[in-house]
Amino acid sequence: MPAGIAGIILAGGRSARMGGIDKAFVQLAGRPLIAHAVARLAPQVSMLAISANGPPESYATQGLLVVADTVRGSAGPLAGILAGMTWARDRAPGVTRIATVAVDTPFFPDDLVACLAVAVGSGDVAIAGSRGRAHPTFALLPLDLADDLAAFLAAGGSRRARDWLARHDPAIVDFDDGPDGLDPFFNINTPSDLAAIAGCAGPRLGES
Template sequence: MTANDAGGVVGLLLAGGLSRRMGGGDKTLRLLGGRTILDHILDRVRPQVELLVLNANGDPDRFAGTGLPVAPDVVPDYAGPLAGVLTGLDWAAEHAPEARWVASFATDAPFQPTDLVERLLDAVEREGADMACARSDGREHPVFGLWPVHLRHDLRRAMLEEQVRKVDVWTARYRLAIADFDCDPIDPFFNTNRPDDLAEAERLLAGGAFES
């Protein structure tokens, strides 16, 4: 199944966290190879989706250079990635009513796959699933997921009425497909959570392990 077959896919860039392990601030605006991590991610994500929205809290002007719409969490108090997913589903329902799916991307993983959406869609179709997420080296990455827009009301109820915050608690209620990715030369979901991770990303980028 292609993005067009799916009625178009809205891309959701998740940048709503507090970045405590990086020392605060926006991890995605840290420089990597002279460009922001977000710039590297946009190069990889933009061709995969019809529209992109950035989920971030605080002053949206700090992302003005991207030209992207910025949507703050619709659930207060930094409720985690599920709040970002719900925000993206609500945004898609309003701004892209023809879209059936939202694909979410972490914004601290500069080497993420350029075929992520295609492979998530294929996994959903192959398994007759409700949603999908990525996996590498036996580890699931739920923030790299494919979410059906029509379940936004169910997710809102789970978050507001049941106080559900963990992604896997919510996805366990549905059929979740998995798309596996190789870790050669390294895990494509390598993330820059800490300063040491950013230094390692610089080394990988300079060594040509991934295209910039």
């Protein structure tokens, strides 16, 4: 595992297309999506926190700190990224970078962080890609960009993660499909998405 990297699970979305149900607690292969994200990311980082805006007690079974957004309004994933950076910078001695993942993407690679870390220097930004697309919520970010991100959000312009990341010339690390042909960054936005991958979820998640 690369040293000095904290993991942040981004779970603060509004889940509008899931009928308002918090996607972190949508069940897949008998467990909530948040549990799958924790199980997959925890071995890759030195410590782990959840960025979410729901009641912290909802996540008590995961045994992890919940970091809430501090940016007013709907700032999307960038608000969660900033909250994670600020927490790691102020409360996590020895951590110099964060690795972020989205809670609704249960099959992300189990070598994600290592591959991102190998691709760049300690002060650079790396993001994951697959099938010719970049996935800006799957990123490795140095903590010294926290002030820049705070200023970007305070400016009141774009709040798209890819627009802020583009300012920092990120390396894009491409990941192949799995043996079953599934994009490792397939994300669950709707009930139909959930139904589409229900059959292959068990083997993909290492379960029978």
